[in-house]
Amino acid sequence: QEEPKPETPATQGGALRKDFYRESCPQAETIVNQTIHTIFNRDPTLAPALVRLLFHDCFVTGCDASIMLDDTPSGEDVEKKARQNGPFVRGFEAIDEIKTQLEAQCPGVVSCADLLAFSVRDSLVFTGVPTYKVAAGRRDGMASTARNCIGNLPLPDTPLDRIIHMFTKKGFTFEDLVILIGAHSIGTAHCSVVADRFHDAEKSKEIDPGYLLTMQTLTQCQADSQDIPFDPYSSHKMDSRFYKELLDRKALLESDHNVAKRPDANAIMRQYVNDQNGWLARFTSAMIKLGQVEVLTGDQGQIRRQCRAVN
CATH class of the missing domain: 1.10.420.10 (Peroxidase, domain 2)
Structure with missing residues (x-):
């Protein structure tokens, strides 16, 4: 059975870099790590929820935090309301909590897309995965539509x-x-x-x-x-x-x-x-690769001040 060759998505993380926030928000990853630690002590099921959130975000319009938006400028149903997401994704409150901490220290600096990638890494460490470096510099998308999930996210009975x-x-x-x-x-x-x-x-x-x-x-x-x-x-x-x-x-x-x-x-x-x-x-x-699918960088998108809404 011949395996189909992987295609190369438009942007595959080439513009991301490690220690991206070294000057603009040097404590960013520490804040994420400490907040994940606090949340994980309350909810040890956090890791699989965040891994799923990352997968369901990145496979639709790339790792742009579009899954977090509660509404979109067009007024259409957003990704989180799609049949492929609805009951299967959670962890939004954890992201809100981390974003609040980051905004208090470095307003308008750390994107929700980077925050999610850091959070997934830090939560996986609690499950026995060795820590790994996450290159950053992702920007946040400005639209989210449920119909984009069709053909990009599997359902339990997808062939x-x-x-x-x-x-x-x-x-x-x-x-x-x-x-x-x-x-x-x-x-x-x-x-x-x-x-x-x-x-x-x-x-x-x-x-x-x-x-x-x-x-x-x-x-x-x-x-x-x-x-x-x-x-x-x-x-x-x-x-x-x-x-x-x-x-x-x-x-x-x-x-x-x-x-x-x-x-x-x-x-x-x-x-x-x-x-x-x-x-x-x-x-x-594979997780590093997942976190770099079709990212927005440079002056694309924006840095959301709240992960649930565009600025």
Whole structure:
């Protein structure tokens, strides 16, 4: 099965640089880190929420914080109201809290797009990911429309070839996709989103029988908002052992299961399942790449004073 070649998006982070705020706001990354620490102590589920927020922002119109806007000049529905986002994304209050701290120290200097990239890095450290340098200089977008999400963000039942195409057109390889799926070793999914396949006669044939029995009980869905962990053994720790669950046909998400079925994905997962350090190194590279998709730089966009509204 020939893998489609990744395309090169218009801007892929070339204008970003490390220590971007060294002179304009030298304490910027420290403020983000300290605020993330405070929030994480209240809410240890912050990391998967922010990772998802970054992915859902960057895959639409690039990493421009457009997902954070509550309204847009045209009056159309914004990205956060799209079917692909609605119930699946959160973390906006955490971003507001960090932005308030940054504005108090350095008004109008640090973009919401950079703030999100820093926040994702710092929250992942709490889950066992080694820290990494984030190049900055992103500018914030000035529009956000729900229709831009169509064809750019997958839904739980999106076919695998469509998902691969979404990644390819943003410059990602199939291996990048397999590596980034490892982020599902932390976090949860809404019961109502994942329940169907465990009660479907055909689809359930592909699921490990013991796991299927457990999940058929768990997915009775007493409440729509009931959350089920992707990895029941270490839902707050980034862990390449998660691949073992996928290889053993114990995937919570149908899309993860469909990836693991492919022989090329299978080989990648087997390579990293017992190589935590190797996988973490590869994962941080993929996260850096994710944070540099189609960024606005220079005099493009603006630096929002509030992440929910254009200036």
